[in-house]
Amino acid sequence: MSTTTTRPRSATLLLNKVPEVTLWFWIIKILCTTVGESFADYINETLGFGLTNTTLLFTAVFAVVLTAQVSARRYVPGLYWLTVVVVSVTGTLYTDILTDRQAVPLWISSTVFAVLLAAVFGIWFARERTLSIHSIVTRPREAFYWLAVLVTFALGTATGDWTLTLTGWSPGVSVLLPATLIGLTVVLWRSGAHPVLSFWVAYILTRPLGANIGDFLASPHADGGAGLGTLGTSLVFLGAILATVVHLSVSRVDVIDTPTDAAAAPTDRSREQRALAGFAVMAVATAALLTYTDSRPHVSALDDAPAPSCSSGSAPADDAAAHGLVVTAFPADDIARFTGLTAAITSAVDAGDTAGAAAAATDLETAWDDRADALTAADCGAWTYVDQRIDPVLAAVRTSTPDRATEDAALARLTATLGG
Structure with a gap:
């Protein structure tokens, strides 16, 4: 990847349209993912709206909200995070449609979404010479960004559900795997991993983490959950999201004042290569764990x-x-x-x-x-x-x-x- 600031092809520049990646970013990202999962379940199952109708509804809502987000000329916390919530629900529903209505095996949908995400990143980089979210200052870059976000939610849903199918873990235990992988990603980033790679790996992993947290909170006590229900979980997390968005709107701690690609460039290639090897080890270890649990998945x-x-x-x-x-x-x-x-x-x-x-x-x-x-x-x-x-x-x-x-x-x- 480029190690210097890349000039956008588009002549029309905007203020950076996404927030700075701070601790607040990850907190609200997980909140949005959790409420997206629980709210979709509430409309689909509790209200009896049905999976197909719920998917059509949120696809329309996503189109409206994304149009408003793209039309804005600067980062607006409320609008940006509303778009994330809606795209979280929409990406989840697309995977659910494939699994529950088309009977597509989760390993196939996981593979398809992984290939699609790689294609999005490949085309994005070939055109813009950067994947850094510190430089979302043109319409094409913003389009690539939201397409990648949509696919990451679909991929995170497929891989998360596939993991649960392979392991049979309870809602509480299922939180531990994505949480551990995110922690290891942070360690590898601190050890010299490429910031862009680390960001998108963590971004994908927050989807199963947030969904598993939502399942744990919504599931009844008899199933090992907290018993809040889908509506209760949705309300709690919507309130937390609203409070966080208000804080960010007032403090502006997540506003990127100077767009740049330089922040995405690692400075120590040897450390980056060692960290990349660490990602490979993490992937192999995860695959080995899932293979082992799948080999004896249903004894208990x-x-x-x-x-x-x-x-x-x-x-x-x-x-x-x-x-x-x-x-x-x-x-x-x-x-x-x-x-x-x-x-x-x-x-x-x-x-x-x-x-x-x-x-x-x-x-x-x-x-x-x-x-x-x-x-x-x-x-x-x-x-x-x-x-x-x-x-x-x-x-x-x-x-x-x-x-x-x-x-x-x-x-x-x-x-x-x-x-x-």
Whole structure:
């Protein structure tokens, strides 16, 4: 990359349109990511707006907000961070559409978004000779910047969800991996890594970190979460974002007065090469960890652990008792639908149709989530027990290395619970 200030091709220069990268930048970035995840879930699932309608809504909102951001001639904290919140939701929804509606495996969407991001950076650098956010002073550079941000959110969503699929970690534990990787990125940056590379690696990692924090806060206590719910989590983080934006608007501590590319240039090539090797080691270690957890991903999920306690309803002792509660408490139409979807997964597994099994599993997951509130109210204990039987089925058919015995065991238990 260039080590000197690069003259923009465009003749129309603007004041720098993005904030300085300070501690405040990372704090509010994580806040925006978290509220984006929880607010999208609230509209999609709690309000029942649906994934497709929610995606269309936020795509339209993103177009409006981005137009306003691009039209501004200087950095405006409120407008900039509103755009980040909206692009966070939009990028997340695009990945969810691929996963939940098109049954695209997460490893494929992660690969596609990674290649797309590399292409964006390649074209951006070839045209502008810099990827530094300290020099977003032309319309083309701003367009490249927001396109890269959108793809990083989609990529962060795909890789974060893929990690959860491979590991089966609880919401609280899942926070540790991206947090650790961000910490290592900071250490490597301090050790001489290229600032631009370090920035974009950390920027991508804040997406799964913020999403996992949101999942932890929103998930019920029975699932290892804080129990705030999607609405409660959204309100808490929206308030924190608003307070931070007000502070930045008044203090102007994140305003870049003098655009420059020089800040992006490392001065010690040997230190940069050692840090780059550190990034490679970090990537290999992460891949090894995920490979190990994926090799034994669902042992604990298939154990006959007792159902967690609920604030209302009964906790069945076994599958037969759960089936009795299901028949008594849940509408017959719901039971028939879940049973039919389970049968569709079983048929696909029997036929060796991995993609078909994953698609049918997504249909089951969507149908189950859509009825979660009503069924939990009908009998929390029965809902929780069935939910414990559905999760291993989803994990077994979605793993990158399906095991027939694991799939059969999970499906047999779910079938016994639903069908008696």
